[in-house]
Amino acid sequence: MKVTPLMEQYLRIKEQYKDSILLFRLGDFYEAFFEDAKIVSKVLNIVLTRRQDAPMAGIPYHALNTYLKKLVEAGYKVAICDQMEEPSKSKKLIRREVTRVVTPGSIVEDEFLSETNNYMAVVSEEKGRYCTVFCDVSTGEVLVHESSDEQETLDLLKNYSISQIVCSEHLKSSLRERFPGVYTESISEWYFSDLEEVEKAYNLKDIHHFELSPLALKTLAALIKYVKYTMITEDLNLKPPLLISQRDYMILDSATVENLSLIPGDRGKNLFDVLNNTETPMGARLLKKWILHPLVDRKQIEERLEAVERLVNDRVSLEEMRNFLSNVRDVERIVSRVEYNRSVPRDLVALRETLEIIPKLNEILSNFGVFNKLAFPEELVDLLRRAIEDDPLGSPGEGKVIKRGFSPELDEYRDLLEHAEERLKEFEEKERERTGIQKLRVGYNQVFGYYIEVTKANLDKIPDDYERKQTLVNSERFITPELKEFETKIMAAKERIEEMEKELFKSVCEEVKKHKEVLLKLSEDLAKMDVLSTLAYDAILYNYTKPVFSEDRLEIKGGRHPVVERFTQNFVENDIYMDNEKRFVVITGPNMSGKSTFIRQVGLISLMAQIGSFVPAQKAILPVFDRIFTRMGARDDLAGGRSTFLVEMNEMALILLKSTEKSLVLLDEVGRGTSTQDGVSIAWAISEELIKRGCKVLFATHFTELTELEKHFPQVQNKTILVKEEGKNVIFTHKVVDGVADRSYGIEVAKIAGIPDRVINRAYEILERNFKNHTKKNGKSNRFSQQIPLFPV
Numbered sequence: 001m002k003v004t005p006l007m008e009q010y011l012r013i014k015e016q017y018k019d020s021i022l023l024f025r026l027g028d029f030y031e032a033f034f035e036d037a038k039i040v041s042k043v044l045n046i047v048l049t050r051r052q053d054a055p056m057a058g059i060p061y062h063a064l065n066t067y068l069k070k071l072v073e074a075g076y077k078v079a080i081c082d083q084m085e086e087p088s089k090s091k092k093l094i095r096r097e098v099t100r101v102v103t104p105g106s107i108v109e110d111e112f113l114s115e116t117n118n119y120m121a122v123v124s125e126e127k128g129r130y131c132t133v134f135c136d137v138s139t140g141e142v143l144v145h146e147s148s149d150e151q152e153t154l155d156l157l158k159n160y161s162i163s164q165i166v167c168s169e170h171l172k173s174s175l176r177e178r179f180p181g182v183y184t185e186s187i188s189e190w191y192f193s194d195l196e197e198v199e200k201a202y203n204l205k206d207i208h209h210f211e212l213s214p215l216a217l218k219t220l221a222a223l224i225k226y227v228k229y230t231m232i233t234e235d236l237n238l239k240p241p242l243l244i245s246q247r248d249y250m251i252l253d254s255a256t257v258e259n260l261s262l263i264p265g266d267r268g269k270n271l272f273d274v275l276n277n278t279e280t281p282m283g284a285r286l287l288k289k290w291i292l293h294p295l296v297d298r299k300q301i302e303e304r305l306e307a308v309e310r311l312v313n314d315r316v317s318l319e320e321m322r323n324f325l326s327n328v329r330d331v332e333r334i335v336s337r338v339e340y341n342r343s344v345p346r347d348l349v350a351l352r353e354t355l356e357i358i359p360k361l362n363e364i365l366s367n368f369g370v371f372n373k374l375a376f377p378e379e380l381v382d383l384l385r386r387a388i389e390d391d392p393l394g395s396p397g398e399g400k401v402i403k404r405g406f407s408p409e410l411d412e413y414r415d416l417l418e419h420a421e422e423r424l425k426e427f428e429e430k431e432r433e434r435t436g437i438q439k440l441r442v443g444y445n446q447v448f449g450y451y452i453e454v455t456k457a458n459l460d461k462i463p464d465d466y467e468r469k470q471t472l473v474n475s476e477r478f479i480t481p482e483l484k485e486f487e488t489k490i491m492a493a494k495e496r497i498e499e500m501e502k503e504l505f506k507s508v509c510e511e512v513k514k515h516k517e518v519l520l521k522l523s524e525d526l527a528k529m530d531v532l533s534t535l536a537y538d539a540i541l542y543n544y545t546k547p548v549f550s551e552d553r554l555e556i557k558g559g560r561h562p563v564v565e566r567f568t569q570n571f572v573e574n575d576i577y578m579d580n581e582k583r584f585v586v587i588t589g590p591n592m593s594g595k596s597t598f599i600r601q602v603g604l605i606s607l608m609a610q611i612g613s614f615v616p617a618q619k620a621i622l623p624v625f626d627r628i629f630t631r632m633g634a635r636d637d638l639a640g641g642r643s644t645f646l647v648e649m650n651e652m653a654l655i656l657l658k659s660t661e662k663s664l665v666l667l668d669e670v671g672r673g674t675s676t677q678d679g680v681s682i683a684w685a686i687s688e689e690l691i692k693r694g695c696k697v698l699f700a701t702h703f704t705e706l707t708e709l710e711k712h713f714p715q716v717q718n719k720t721i722l723v724k725e726e727g728k729n730v731i732f733t734h735k736v737v738d739g740v741a742d743r744s745y746g747i748e749v750a751k752i753a754g755i756p757d758r759v760i761n762r763a764y765e766i767l768e769r770n771f772k773n774h775t776k777k778n779g780k781s782n783r784f785s786q787q788i789p790l791f792p793v
């Protein structure tokens with residue numbers, strides 16, 4: 001087959017992007033060829049055609065983003081190859097280059113993204129140490145995590161809901177298995193080798209400036225190289241890396257994030273959604289991060305709480321401040337789009353509108369004494385105000401983006417165009433007079449340009465300088481030297497306007513880039529202000545209290561579950577007191593009485609306090625926990641070959657390994673997934689271990705045998721949930737009281753759930769016949785105490 005120069009160009013470029021679908025700009029279409037065409041046709045449901053024997057599928061250039069989104073969501077990497085020259089200006093084959101490689105984790109375009117972060121993670125491993133660099137290209141955020149703990153790495157990848165993994169070859173298959181829905185790509189060692197990438201990207205004199213380990217630096221270098229490869233640029237928009245370590249933050253395991261329903265996920269209602277009354281997308285993203293990483297330093301926590309308190313105490317200013325914040329736009333992402341030359345005129349308008357608010361915000365800030373004055377580039381506001389239309393239409397080049405008055409030269413061309421109509425009218429009049437043809441008409445069409453139209457009946461009156469252009473049924477069209485000159489001028493003006501507007505828009509963007517540092521700092525400050533003021537707003541709206549901290553006391557009076565209370569009428573408040581002497585609580589109680597809700601609420605109140613939030617309680621005195629662990633619910637991991645019980649024991653093993661005397665451990669029905677005897681024995685042994693360790697534990701269980709722990713360990717207190725029986729009806733009061741549950745009321749709950757009466761009656765029969773002698777004795781269940789005489793202590 002003879003290969004045309006165009007095809008040769010395609011094949012050469014495709015060779016460099018073998019692992020991507022190449023979308024090749026041809027006129028008004030992006031075309032895919034060969035195997036790419038088959039995929040594109042199938043995924044996008046568009047016709048597969050042929051061009052010189054090559055299978056081909058094309059998408060209109062103006063609809064690129066819509067189709068691109070579908071391809072990327074279907075798990076493909078897409079390279080966009082653009083025309084680098086104006087087709088009209090080049091007679092030869094025009095230059096084409098790949099201008100962007102799109103992967104799920106390297107998206108900056110607004111229409112692809114939701115408000116939340118879109119993280120890609122570069123993962124590496126060396127001698128048993130794992131390093132992960134998370135990057136949201138759309139905001140420039142970079143987070144670094146390093147640990148020998150594989151599980152911690154996996155937990156973070158899960159908690160951050162990453163959209164893409166980039167890793168060394170040897171990690172690819174295991175990460176793919178763990179994260180089957182995530183686009184995973186391996187990169188060669190070469191990516192990790194050039195530490196100069198870090199120096200260059202951050203303009204550093206000394207690579208040790210960031211205090212990162214050699215492994216972390218290598219992984220950061222790989223990230224930088226990869227982002228450069230996808231964005232096809234040397235200028236990156238990356239914030240300095242933030243080290244996520246247990247020293248400064250709680251790193252929650254993914255089971256705990258899920259068990260406490262901290263962020264949106266499969267479980268629906270969650271803490272983030274309740275607290276998220278932020279006014280800006282930047283604030284919403286930061287709030288989520290704060291929830292995922294509560295602080296562990298008391299001083300830092302108290303600083304945040306004090307800020308929230310001041311805002312709570314000045315409601316008028318708080319409201320005013322939130323009003324202003326509601327007009328603040330996503331500056332963080334705008335800066336990123338400008339940096340990657342992917343901004344649209346509206347971005348610059350949004351930026352200006354935001355900057356215009358800052359002086360007003362600064363006025364309010366002085367009332368609080370919490371925040372520093374916000375710095376912002378005043379000269380940029382002036383430039384944006386002068387340069388960009390308030391309501392720009394279309395893209396730069398269409399003539400409706402740059403404001404009049406900004407460039408005299410551009411305005412001159414525009415005037416020329418705007419007066420063209422009048423000039424044409426004058427010309428038409430003049431020609432009518434000159435020729436005496438009253439029906440003579442001057443017009444324009446896309447193909448033939450300007451013309452003078454004369455009906456056939458008047459053809460004998462046309463002057464010599466009329467040059468024939470087009471013949472119609474009833475008329476002829478002509479051009480004169482004067483009209484030709486006018487046409488050339490108009491065409492040149494149109495072209496010049498297009499060029500100039502593009503250039504001017506670019507130059508304004510360049511000015512914005514110069515202020516990148518200040519703008520990014522501003523977006524950070526705005527996000528923080530938004531979150532703190534939201535926490536204050538939540539505190540007022542939901543009637544939260546400021547927690548105080550103590551060394552080892554955990555005392556909650558009138559505590560509520562922040563999420564359940566939002567969706568339950570008459571939520572019943574509960575108290576708890578724990579300290580070093582009384583640090584292990586066993587909670588027994590009927591099904592559905594509120595045990596799980598209660599222990600979760602203690603966890604959530606502690607966590608909220610450590611992010612700097614007020615808490616749902618009348619009074620809360622809390623220790624600063626180093627970690628919060630949970631073991632709750634029944635989950636299996638069939639894909640990973642783990643049964644429900646194995647998952648439960650795996651999670652428990654991790655808690656036993658990692659918890660310290662400063663940890664909070666919440667256990668819900670541990671040991672339930674196996675035989676009762678084995679379950680009770682394991683639960684007992686685990687309890688012993690945790691009591692000795694010294695951490696604070698709340699253990700909700702149906703194993704009433706565990707209440708016997710109280711007899712052997714002074715640290716243990718038994719709690720139960722009060723149930724009232726009124727005739728045949730059982731009333732769950734949801735009130736936590738001292739003591740031990742005497743019954744589970746499982747059959748009553750089964751009845752409520754709709755199990756047929758005949759089965760319910762049979763269950764009562766069985767209960768009566770088999771367990772009658774064992775159930776109530778001194779008001780306590782001691783069936784197992786009788787069968788298993790003594791638990792080892």
Ligand SMILES: Nc1ncnc2c1ncn2[C@@H]1O[C@H](COP(=O)(O)OP(=O)(O)OP(=O)(O)O)[C@@H](O)[C@H]1O
Pocket residue numbers: 564568570571572573589590591592593594595596597598734735
């Ligand atoms: N303090 C409370 N005030 C009002 N309603 C509550 C309270 N606690 C729990 N509930 C309601 O009771 C329901 C059951 O609570 P929860 O799941 O905590 O019970 P449980 O004792 O752990 O049950 P099981 O042993 O069956 O798991 C909750 O969904 C909620 O609607």
